[in-house]
Amino acid sequence: MNFKIRAAKKDDSKDISRLIMELAVYEKMPDRVMISYKELERDGFSSNPFFQCLVAEVPEENKSKEGHTIVGYALYFYTYSTWKGPSVFLEDLYVMPDFRGQGIGKSLMSKVAQVGKEKQCVRLQLLMRDWNTPSLDFYVAKGAQDLTASEGWHFLRFDGEALDKLANEASID
Protein backbone atom coordinates (compact mmCIF):
# COMPACT_ATOMS: atom_id res chain seq x y z
CA MET A 1 0.00 0.00 0.00
CA ASN A 2 0.97 3.57 -0.64
CA PHE A 3 1.82 5.37 2.60
CA LYS A 4 4.02 8.15 3.84
CA ILE A 5 5.98 8.56 7.07
CA ARG A 6 6.35 12.19 8.12
CA ALA A 7 7.04 14.31 11.20
CA ALA A 8 3.85 15.03 13.13
CA LYS A 9 2.48 18.57 13.20
CA LYS A 10 0.43 20.23 15.92
CA ASP A 11 -2.72 19.62 13.84
CA ASP A 12 -2.13 15.88 14.05
CA SER A 13 -2.62 15.89 17.85
CA LYS A 14 -6.24 14.70 17.68
CA ASP A 15 -5.25 11.80 15.45
CA ILE A 16 -2.30 10.91 17.69
CA SER A 17 -4.58 11.06 20.72
CA ARG A 18 -7.04 8.69 19.00
CA LEU A 19 -4.22 6.22 18.24
CA ILE A 20 -2.83 6.45 21.80
CA MET A 21 -6.26 5.42 23.02
CA GLU A 22 -6.43 2.52 20.55
CA LEU A 23 -3.05 1.30 21.79
CA ALA A 24 -4.22 1.57 25.42
CA VAL A 25 -7.27 -0.52 24.53
CA TYR A 26 -4.93 -3.14 23.02
CA GLU A 27 -2.97 -3.04 26.28
CA LYS A 28 -6.25 -3.48 28.17
CA MET A 29 -5.87 -0.24 30.16
CA PRO A 30 -7.85 2.52 28.37
CA ASP A 31 -8.87 4.08 31.70
CA ARG A 32 -5.23 4.86 32.48
CA VAL A 33 -4.89 7.47 29.72
CA MET A 34 -4.92 10.94 31.30
CA ILE A 35 -3.53 12.83 28.31
CA SER A 36 -5.81 14.45 25.74
CA TYR A 37 -4.90 16.07 22.42
CA LYS A 38 -4.70 19.40 24.25
CA GLU A 39 -1.82 18.17 26.38
CA LEU A 40 -0.15 16.65 23.33
CA GLU A 41 -0.33 20.01 21.58
CA ARG A 42 1.27 21.70 24.57
CA ASP A 43 3.87 19.02 25.38
CA GLY A 44 4.97 18.08 21.88
CA PHE A 45 4.64 21.17 19.77
CA SER A 46 5.95 24.05 21.88
CA SER A 47 9.45 25.54 21.84
CA ASN A 48 10.90 22.93 24.22
CA PRO A 49 8.91 19.81 23.37
CA PHE A 50 8.97 16.79 25.69
CA PHE A 51 8.64 14.41 22.73
CA GLN A 52 8.93 13.99 18.97
CA CYS A 53 6.45 12.11 16.84
CA LEU A 54 6.22 10.54 13.39
CA VAL A 55 2.93 9.63 11.75
CA ALA A 56 2.05 7.20 8.97
CA GLU A 57 -0.42 8.64 6.49
CA VAL A 58 -2.31 6.91 3.68
CA PRO A 59 -3.90 8.62 0.68
CA GLU A 60 -7.53 9.68 0.92
CA GLU A 61 -8.64 6.74 -1.24
CA ASN A 62 -7.18 4.29 1.26
CA LYS A 63 -8.60 5.88 4.40
CA SER A 64 -9.90 3.71 7.23
CA LYS A 65 -13.56 2.78 7.42
CA GLU A 66 -14.02 5.54 10.00
CA GLY A 67 -12.46 8.01 7.55
CA HIS A 68 -8.97 8.40 9.02
CA THR A 69 -5.83 8.85 6.94
CA ILE A 70 -3.38 8.90 9.89
CA VAL A 71 -3.11 5.18 10.60
CA GLY A 72 0.00 4.82 12.75
CA TYR A 73 2.51 6.73 14.87
CA ALA A 74 5.86 6.46 16.59
CA LEU A 75 6.44 8.69 19.58
CA TYR A 76 10.00 9.10 20.84
CA PHE A 77 12.40 11.41 22.69
CA TYR A 78 16.09 11.72 23.42
CA THR A 79 17.82 10.32 26.48
CA TYR A 80 21.47 10.37 27.49
CA SER A 81 24.04 7.84 28.58
CA THR A 82 27.01 9.22 30.51
CA TRP A 83 29.06 6.42 28.95
CA LYS A 84 27.91 6.59 25.33
CA GLY A 85 26.12 9.89 24.75
CA PRO A 86 22.70 10.60 23.22
CA SER A 87 20.18 7.81 22.66
CA VAL A 88 16.75 7.76 21.12
CA PHE A 89 13.97 6.22 23.19
CA LEU A 90 10.90 4.76 21.48
CA GLU A 91 7.95 5.30 23.80
CA ASP A 92 5.09 4.15 21.54
CA LEU A 93 4.81 2.44 18.16
CA TYR A 94 1.36 1.65 16.82
CA VAL A 95 -0.36 0.83 13.54
CA MET A 96 -4.13 0.39 13.19
CA PRO A 97 -5.06 -3.31 12.79
CA ASP A 98 -6.48 -2.92 9.25
CA PHE A 99 -3.20 -1.41 8.08
CA ARG A 100 -0.80 -3.98 9.47
CA GLY A 101 1.31 -6.39 7.45
CA GLN A 102 2.29 -3.76 4.91
CA GLY A 103 5.54 -2.55 6.38
CA ILE A 104 4.15 0.56 8.07
CA GLY A 105 5.37 -0.39 11.56
CA LYS A 106 8.76 -1.36 10.17
CA SER A 107 9.01 1.95 8.32
CA LEU A 108 8.07 3.97 11.42
CA MET A 109 10.66 2.07 13.46
CA SER A 110 13.36 2.48 10.83
CA LYS A 111 12.67 6.16 10.47
CA VAL A 112 13.04 6.67 14.24
CA ALA A 113 16.42 4.90 14.03
CA GLN A 114 17.43 7.08 11.09
CA VAL A 115 16.39 10.32 12.78
CA GLY A 116 18.26 9.19 15.91
CA LYS A 117 21.43 8.49 13.98
CA GLU A 118 21.23 11.93 12.40
CA LYS A 119 21.23 13.28 15.98
CA GLN A 120 24.39 11.21 16.75
CA CYS A 121 22.49 8.69 18.85
CA VAL A 122 24.31 5.40 19.27
CA ARG A 123 21.38 3.52 20.79
CA LEU A 124 17.66 3.08 20.28
CA GLN A 125 16.00 1.89 23.47
CA LEU A 126 12.56 0.95 24.69
CA LEU A 127 10.70 -0.61 27.59
CA MET A 128 7.99 -3.20 27.19
CA ARG A 129 6.04 -5.72 29.22
CA ASP A 130 6.88 -9.39 28.96
CA TRP A 131 3.29 -10.47 28.22
CA ASN A 132 3.52 -8.65 24.91
CA THR A 133 5.40 -11.47 23.19
CA PRO A 134 4.47 -10.52 19.59
CA SER A 135 6.17 -7.14 20.01
CA LEU A 136 9.06 -8.56 22.02
CA ASP A 137 9.68 -11.13 19.27
CA PHE A 138 9.42 -8.39 16.62
CA TYR A 139 12.11 -6.30 18.29
CA VAL A 140 14.42 -9.18 19.13
CA ALA A 141 14.14 -10.48 15.54
CA LYS A 142 15.31 -7.06 14.41
CA GLY A 143 18.41 -7.30 16.60
CA ALA A 144 17.34 -5.75 19.92
CA GLN A 145 19.07 -7.03 23.04
CA ASP A 146 16.79 -7.78 25.97
CA LEU A 147 18.94 -6.22 28.72
CA THR A 148 16.56 -7.25 31.48
CA ALA A 149 17.06 -10.89 30.47
CA SER A 150 20.80 -10.66 29.77
CA GLU A 151 22.04 -8.10 32.30
CA GLY A 152 19.33 -7.93 34.95
CA TRP A 153 18.12 -4.37 34.33
CA HIS A 154 15.11 -3.35 36.44
CA PHE A 155 12.79 -0.42 35.79
CA LEU A 156 11.88 1.62 38.87
CA ARG A 157 9.26 4.31 39.33
CA PHE A 158 8.31 6.88 41.94
CA ASP A 159 4.89 8.45 41.53
CA GLY A 160 2.00 9.79 43.60
CA GLU A 161 2.76 10.10 47.29
CA ALA A 162 6.22 8.56 46.98
CA LEU A 163 7.24 11.30 44.53
CA ASP A 164 5.68 14.04 46.68
CA LYS A 165 7.51 12.75 49.72
CA LEU A 166 10.82 12.66 47.86
CA ALA A 167 10.38 16.21 46.56
CA ASN A 168 9.42 17.52 49.99
CA GLU A 169 12.68 16.27 51.46
CA ALA A 170 14.59 18.76 49.31
CA SER A 171 15.22 21.39 51.94
CA ILE A 172 18.47 22.60 50.41
CA ASP A 173 18.33 25.15 47.60
Next chain:
Amino acid sequence: MNFKIRAAKKDDSKDISRLIMELAVYEKMPDRVMISYKELERDGFSSNPFFQCLVAEVPEENKSKEGHTIVGYALYFYTYSTWKGPSVFLEDLYVMPDFRGQGIGKSLMSKVAQVGKEKQCVRLQLLMRDWNTPSLDFYVAKGAQDLTASEGWHFLRFDGEALDKLANEASID
Protein backbone atom coordinates in the same frame (compact mmCIF):
# COMPACT_ATOMS: atom_id res chain seq x y z
CA MET B 1 28.47 18.56 56.86
CA ASN B 2 27.86 21.80 55.10
CA PHE B 3 27.09 21.25 51.43
CA LYS B 4 25.13 22.83 48.63
CA ILE B 5 23.10 21.31 45.79
CA ARG B 6 23.03 23.48 42.69
CA ALA B 7 22.45 23.27 38.94
CA ALA B 8 25.63 22.31 37.10
CA LYS B 9 27.34 24.86 34.87
CA LYS B 10 29.44 24.24 31.79
CA ASP B 11 32.59 24.79 33.88
CA ASP B 12 31.63 21.81 36.05
CA SER B 13 31.99 19.40 33.11
CA LYS B 14 35.49 18.23 34.10
CA ASP B 15 34.29 17.48 37.63
CA ILE B 16 31.20 15.68 36.35
CA SER B 17 33.37 13.66 33.97
CA ARG B 18 35.65 12.67 36.88
CA LEU B 19 32.63 11.52 38.92
CA ILE B 20 31.14 9.61 35.95
CA MET B 21 34.41 7.70 35.76
CA GLU B 22 34.39 6.98 39.51
CA LEU B 23 30.86 5.61 39.19
CA ALA B 24 31.93 3.43 36.23
CA VAL B 25 34.80 2.07 38.33
CA TYR B 26 32.28 1.22 41.07
CA GLU B 27 30.21 -0.55 38.40
CA LYS B 28 33.38 -2.39 37.32
CA MET B 29 33.26 -1.08 33.73
CA PRO B 30 35.53 1.98 33.45
CA ASP B 31 36.58 0.99 29.92
CA ARG B 32 33.01 1.46 28.70
CA VAL B 33 33.02 5.23 29.22
CA MET B 34 33.33 6.93 25.81
CA ILE B 35 32.23 10.39 26.91
CA SER B 36 34.76 13.04 27.98
CA TYR B 37 34.13 16.45 29.51
CA LYS B 38 34.18 17.90 25.98
CA GLU B 39 31.11 15.88 25.00
CA LEU B 40 29.42 16.79 28.28
CA GLU B 41 29.99 20.47 27.54
CA ARG B 42 28.45 20.04 24.10
CA ASP B 43 25.59 17.73 25.07
CA GLY B 44 24.51 19.29 28.35
CA PHE B 45 25.21 22.97 28.07
CA SER B 46 24.11 24.01 24.59
CA SER B 47 20.78 25.54 23.57
CA ASN B 48 19.01 22.16 23.29
CA PRO B 49 20.69 20.09 25.97
CA PHE B 50 20.29 16.30 26.04
CA PHE B 51 20.49 16.27 29.84
CA GLN B 52 20.27 18.34 33.01
CA CYS B 53 22.64 17.97 35.95
CA LEU B 54 22.83 18.90 39.63
CA VAL B 55 26.08 18.90 41.59
CA ALA B 56 26.81 18.69 45.31
CA GLU B 57 29.48 21.12 46.42
CA VAL B 58 31.30 21.35 49.75
CA PRO B 59 33.15 24.41 51.08
CA GLU B 60 36.87 24.72 50.32
CA GLU B 61 37.76 23.70 53.90
CA ASN B 62 35.96 20.38 53.46
CA LYS B 63 37.42 19.52 50.07
CA SER B 64 38.41 15.93 49.24
CA LYS B 65 41.96 14.74 49.82
CA GLU B 66 42.59 15.21 46.08
CA GLY B 67 41.38 18.79 46.40
CA HIS B 68 37.89 18.53 44.89
CA THR B 69 34.89 20.48 46.13
CA ILE B 70 32.34 18.90 43.71
CA VAL B 71 31.69 15.60 45.48
CA GLY B 72 28.49 14.27 43.91
CA TYR B 73 26.12 14.66 40.99
CA ALA B 74 22.68 13.70 39.71
CA LEU B 75 22.22 13.59 35.95
CA TYR B 76 18.68 13.48 34.60
CA PHE B 77 16.47 14.34 31.64
CA TYR B 78 12.80 14.48 30.74
CA THR B 79 10.84 11.65 29.18
CA TYR B 80 7.18 11.42 28.25
CA SER B 81 4.33 9.03 28.89
CA THR B 82 1.44 9.17 26.43
CA TRP B 83 -0.81 8.17 29.33
CA LYS B 84 0.48 10.46 32.07
CA GLY B 85 2.61 13.22 30.51
CA PRO B 86 6.12 14.38 31.39
CA SER B 87 8.38 12.33 33.64
CA VAL B 88 11.83 12.92 34.99
CA PHE B 89 14.37 10.17 34.44
CA LEU B 90 17.34 9.82 36.80
CA GLU B 91 20.25 8.50 34.75
CA ASP B 92 23.06 8.74 37.32
CA LEU B 93 23.29 9.52 41.03
CA TYR B 94 26.70 9.41 42.69
CA VAL B 95 28.43 10.67 45.82
CA MET B 96 32.17 10.18 46.49
CA PRO B 97 32.74 7.48 49.14
CA ASP B 98 34.32 9.85 51.71
CA PHE B 99 31.24 12.07 51.57
CA ARG B 100 28.56 9.44 52.02
CA GLY B 101 26.30 9.05 55.03
CA GLN B 102 25.65 12.77 55.35
CA GLY B 103 22.48 13.10 53.31
CA ILE B 104 24.12 14.32 50.10
CA GLY B 105 22.70 11.51 47.94
CA LYS B 106 19.28 11.96 49.51
CA SER B 107 19.40 15.70 48.86
CA LEU B 108 20.42 15.23 45.22
CA MET B 109 17.61 12.74 44.74
CA SER B 110 15.05 14.98 46.43
CA LYS B 111 16.09 17.98 44.42
CA VAL B 112 15.65 16.03 41.17
CA ALA B 113 12.12 15.12 42.32
CA GLN B 114 11.43 18.75 43.20
CA VAL B 115 12.72 20.08 39.89
CA GLY B 116 10.66 17.43 38.10
CA LYS B 117 7.51 18.40 39.94
CA GLU B 118 8.08 22.04 39.02
CA LYS B 119 8.09 20.84 35.40
CA GLN B 120 4.72 19.06 35.97
CA CYS B 121 6.30 15.60 35.99
CA VAL B 122 4.15 12.96 37.67
CA ARG B 123 6.84 10.29 37.75
CA LEU B 124 10.51 9.92 38.55
CA GLN B 125 11.94 6.84 36.87
CA LEU B 126 15.22 5.02 36.63
CA LEU B 127 16.82 1.82 35.41
CA MET B 128 19.31 -0.19 37.42
CA ARG B 129 20.92 -3.60 37.50
CA ASP B 130 19.76 -6.20 39.97
CA TRP B 131 23.26 -6.94 41.34
CA ASN B 132 23.30 -3.41 42.77
CA THR B 133 21.22 -4.35 45.81
CA PRO B 134 22.37 -1.46 48.06
CA SER B 135 20.98 1.06 45.56
CA LEU B 136 17.89 -1.01 44.78
CA ASP B 137 17.13 -1.23 48.50
CA PHE B 138 17.73 2.53 48.87
CA TYR B 139 15.19 3.37 46.17
CA VAL B 140 12.58 0.83 47.24
CA ALA B 141 12.88 2.04 50.85
CA LYS B 142 12.07 5.53 49.55
CA GLY B 143 8.90 4.26 47.90
CA ALA B 144 9.99 3.28 44.38
CA GLN B 145 8.03 0.50 42.69
CA ASP B 146 10.14 -2.13 40.95
CA LEU B 147 8.06 -2.44 37.77
CA THR B 148 10.23 -5.19 36.34
CA ALA B 149 9.43 -7.33 39.38
CA SER B 150 5.75 -6.36 39.67
CA GLU B 151 4.67 -5.83 36.05
CA GLY B 152 7.30 -7.63 33.97
CA TRP B 153 8.86 -4.60 32.26
CA HIS B 154 11.88 -5.40 30.09
CA PHE B 155 14.49 -2.96 28.84
CA LEU B 156 15.49 -3.40 25.19
CA ARG B 157 18.32 -1.86 23.23
CA PHE B 158 19.44 -1.60 19.62
CA ASP B 159 23.00 -0.45 19.09
CA GLY B 160 25.94 -0.97 16.72
CA GLU B 161 25.09 -3.00 13.62
CA ALA B 162 21.50 -3.65 14.73
CA LEU B 163 20.85 0.10 14.88
CA ASP B 164 22.58 0.71 11.55
CA LYS B 165 20.54 -2.01 9.91
CA LEU B 166 17.31 -0.60 11.31
CA ALA B 167 18.12 2.92 10.11
CA ASN B 168 19.09 1.68 6.65
CA GLU B 169 15.68 0.09 6.17
CA ALA B 170 14.08 3.54 6.21
CA SER B 171 13.60 3.96 2.50
CA ILE B 172 10.52 6.18 2.78
CA ASP B 173 11.03 9.89 3.37
